[in-house]
Amino acid sequence: MDNSLETTVDWTPEELSRVGRADELQVSSYRRDGTLRPFVPIWIARVGDALCIRSAHGPANGWYRRALAAGAGRIRAGGIERDVRFDPLDASDPAQSAIDEAYHAKYDRYGPRYVATVVGPSARQTTLRIVPAQGAL
Numbered sequence: 001m002d003n004s005l006e007t008t009v010d011w012t013p014e015e016l017s018r019v020g021r022a023d024e025l026q027v028s029s030y031r032r033d034g035t036l037r038p039f040v041p042i043w044i045a046r047v048g049d050a051l052c053i054r055s056a057h058g059p060a061n062g063w064y065r066r067a068l069a070a071g072a073g074r075i076r077a078g079g080i081e082r083d084v085r086f087d088p089l090d091a092s093d094p095a096q097s098a099i100d101e102a103y104h105a106k107y108d109r110y111g112p113r114y115v116a117t118v119v120g121p122s123a124r125q126t127t128l129r130i131v132p133a134q135g136a137l
Contacts (some may be wrong), residue, residue, distance in 0.1 A: 011049065011132055018078030020046030025053065029066040029073035029086070036074055037066060043118055044077065044130075045102035052089065052099050055126035056117035064126055075130060083133035091124040099127060 011019070019025065026039035040063040045052050055064035067073055067086045074083050089095065100119040107115050117123065 011051065015080050015082065015132070016046065016049060016051070018080050019044065019051055019075070020078075022077035025075055025077040027053065027063060027067065027073060027075050029063070029070040031070075037063075039074075039076060043103065043107055045099050045106065045118075047095065047098045047102050050095075051130040052102075053128050053130060054099075054103075054118045054123045056114075056123075058122065059126050061126075064128075067128060072133065085131040085133060087129040087131050089127040089129050091121070091127070093127075096124045096127065100124075 022044065024041040025044040026041050028036045028039045031037060042053055042056070042063070045054075055061040059065070068088065070086070072083070072085050074081065089099075100123075103118050104115060107118070
């Protein structure tokens with residue numbers, strides 16, 4: 001796997017499988033006071049042992065701006081709930097092509113109009129790698 005997607009804290013194989021297979025992921029970021037914002041459903045792409053998300057409506061999307069600013073939050077998918085970090089992935093990172101491919105493989109059944117919002121150069125600028133925080137919930 002490309003080094004840009006390696007993490008120091010690993011997902012368990014079961015977490016990777018269950019979260020990676022989920023059709024939607026619910027994502028929430030922490031407020032300054034430590035409380036969680038409401039969860040927002042989004043699509044998720046698994047590439048090897050990495051889980052990545054993108055904003056379907058660009059960098060101005062509220063959940064994305066809040067996740068980027070907070071840098072931490074919580075995800076729920078496939079019966080897994082876990083505190084996470086949101087690590088931006090550079091738009092020019094070679095792993096971006098594999099992420100595009102993973103989105104296509106998983107979501108093309110919804111049609112090109114929808115998948116186009118999470119693949120390609122403009123979507124790449126909003127890629128966040130979801131890194132597990134210490135300890136599962």
